[in-house]
Amino acid sequence: EVQLVESGGGLVQPGGSLRLSCAASGFTVSSNYMSWVRQAPGKGLEWVSVIYSGGSTYYADSVKGRFTISRDNSKNTLYLQMNSLRAEDTAVYYCARGLVATLGAFDIWGQGTMVTVSS
Amino acid sequence: QSALTQPASVSGSPGQSITISCTGTSSDVGGYNYVSWYQQHPGKAPKLMIYDVSKRPSGVSNRFSGSKSGNTASLTISGLQAEDEADYYCCSYAGSSTWVFGGGTKLTVL
Numbered sequence: 001e002v003q004l005v006e007s008g009g010g011l012v013q014p015g016g017s018l019r020l021s022c023a024a025s026g027f028t029v030s031s032n033y034m035s036w037v038r039q040a041p042g043k044g045l046e047w048v049s050v051i052y053s054g055g056s057t058y059y060a061d062s063v064k065g066r067f068t069i070s071r072d073n074s075k076n077t078l079y080l081q082m083n084s085l086r087a088e089d090t091a092v093y094y095c096a097r098g099l100v101a102t103l104g105a106f107d108i109w110g111q112g113t114m115v116t117v118s119s
Numbered sequence: 120q121s122a123l124t125q126p127a128s129v130s131g132s133p134g135q136s137i138t139i140s141c142t143g144t145s146s147d148v149g150g151y152n153y154v155s156w157y158q159q160h161p162g163k164a165p166k167l168m169i170y171d172v173s174k175r176p177s178g179v180s181n182r183f184s185g186s187k188s189g190n191t192a193s194l195t196i197s198g199l200q201a202e203d204e205a206d207y208y209c210c211s212y213a214g215s216s217t218w219v220f221g222g223g224t225k226l227t228v229l
Contacts, residue, residue, distance in 0.1 A: 035218070037165075044122065045157070045165065045208050047218040058216035061120055094164060103212045104153035105170030112164055 002026035002108055004078075004095050009113030016085050016117070022078040022095030022110055030073045033098035035106060036080045038091035038115075046091075049080065050098070063089075085117045123148065123209055123221035130227040136197040139224045141209030142190060147219050149190035153212035156185055156194045159223075160205045168207075169194060196226070204228040 008020040020036070036048040049059045049069040057069050068081040078095050092114050096106035124142040131137040141148065141156075148154055154172045157165035167176050169185035172192065182197045192211070196203055209221040 037220075044223040045159075045210070045220040046122075047210070047220060050216055050218075052216075056216070060217065096165075099167075099170055102153065102171055103151070104172075104174075105155035105167055105210070106165075107167045107170070107176060109164040109166070 004097065004108055004110035006093065006095055006110040006113040009093065009115045011116045011118065012085055013119050014086060014117055017081070017083045018085065018115060020080040020082070020093055020095075020113055020115070022080075024076045024078065024097075027097070027108075028073075029071050029076050029078055032100060033103075034069075034071065034078050035096050035098060036067075036069060036078075037094045037096055037106070037109075038089075039094070039112075040088075040091040043091075048093070051078070082115070085115075087117050089115065090117050091115060120213065120217060120219055123211060123219055125207075125209060125221040125224045127222070128225045128227065130229055131196075131199045132229045133199050133201065135199050136195060137199060137226065139194045139196075139207055139209075139226070141192040141194070141211075141221050143192075143211055143219070144190055147211040147213040148187065148192050150214065151212045152187070154185065154187055154192040155210045156183075156192075157208045157210065158203075158205045159208065165208065199228055201228050 097108040156169040
């Protein structure tokens with residue numbers, strides 16, 4: 001079965017760090033472009049970051065310089081390292097697989113992991 | 120990276136058709152045929168319903184259809200069913216390897 005399972009969320013103080021993981025099964029993470037998308041409580045979806053099969057990475061302006069997306073091919077796992085966290089980073093974080101042969105969609109989503117930034 | 124504009128809510132009766140609009144700019148919706156639509160039930164992950172403006176993934180009902188004109192994309196749901204009640208989000212590729220989502224539309228089936 002093709003699926004994504006996120007972990008690593010939790011409560012962190014402003015200015016702190018957290019690393020999210022997204023374990024994939026049923027497909028190879030390095031063969032697809034993969035993204036992180038977040039959703040603040042009661043709010044809409046916000047694209048956060050992408051990593052392409054070739055390893056190139058890109059970020060939303062709101063997290064550029066603070067977040068780092070990466071992957072471990074041997075573990076078939078995607079990561080999001082989040083530093084200098086702010087209250088406005090509080091959200092459910094989803095990892096999502098890019099649909100092959102198009103930049104038009106994310107076809108597989110994880111269940112999400114909650115990140116709360118608060119003192 | 121401003122969010123795409125969607126109506127906050129739409130409603131319809133079972134069996135009816137509804138359309139949700141998604142307005143962007145020439146830098147996102149109008150510039151690429153990379154518009155997708157997602158359905159999200161409360162507490163659940165988003166589900167891909169439409170990609171590349173009008174294509175349906177395998178397993179998605181043909182009651183769901185998508186289109187685009189200029190800077191505005193649309194999702195139409197025909198033959199409304201109770202289980203269609205959910206939040207719907209549009210998303211567009213915005214160039215330079217970035218994506219932008221709409222603010223979301225709450226669909227109520229009366």
